[in-house]
Amino acid sequence: MTTLACLMLLGAQAHADEGKDESGKGKQRYEERSQRGDRAGNSYFHRQGQTRIPNGHLPPPGExxxxxxxxxxxxxxxxxxxxQSPGRIEPGGWVFSPGPSRQEIEVSVYDDRRPGIVIDVGIFDARSGALIRVTGSR
Known part of the structure; x- marks a missing residue:
């Protein structure tokens, strides 16, 4: 193969659209398909393996x-x-607030790439810190 032909092939690869397959249709990325998560175990809390609130760090009642x-x-x-406003919540932050009952804490998870976007909400047991259920983003 000549040098010119090799350079043309390399240049064609550089212009290929990463998000499209051979048919020209876009491939849907995993995170786009399941932004809200699947309530059967594919929530943010399940995917990240973070299903417990750190002991001793829950807010006092009413806070x-x-x-x-x-x-x-x-x-x-x-x-x-x-x-009261907590101020700016940085990407990837969680907000703990009172849950549906006195024994529960609601945790809202903010997207780590899009400031201000809640990607998932879970209900945790206030005594043990264990995940009770995922209610989804709002």
Missing amino acids: CRVWYPNRPPGQQPPPYKCG
Whole structure:
């Protein structure tokens, strides 16, 4: 093969559309297909393996808390009164708020790439921190 033919083939590959298959139709990526998650075990909490709230870090009754799973406990923002604005919630943050009953905590998970977008909501047992159920994004 000549050098010119090789360069033309390499250039054609560089212009190929990564999101399309041979038929020219777009491939749907996994995260686009299941943004809200499947309530049978494909939620954010199940996919990430994060199904427990860290012991001793639940907000006091009547208060809410922003939590960042990638930060150590000593670097977390303090609890705040529910109904007050927590301020800007950084991508990937969780918001703990009172759940449907006194023994439950609701956890809203914010997308790690799109600020302000809640991708999943789960209900946790306030005593044990165990995941009870996933209610989905709002």
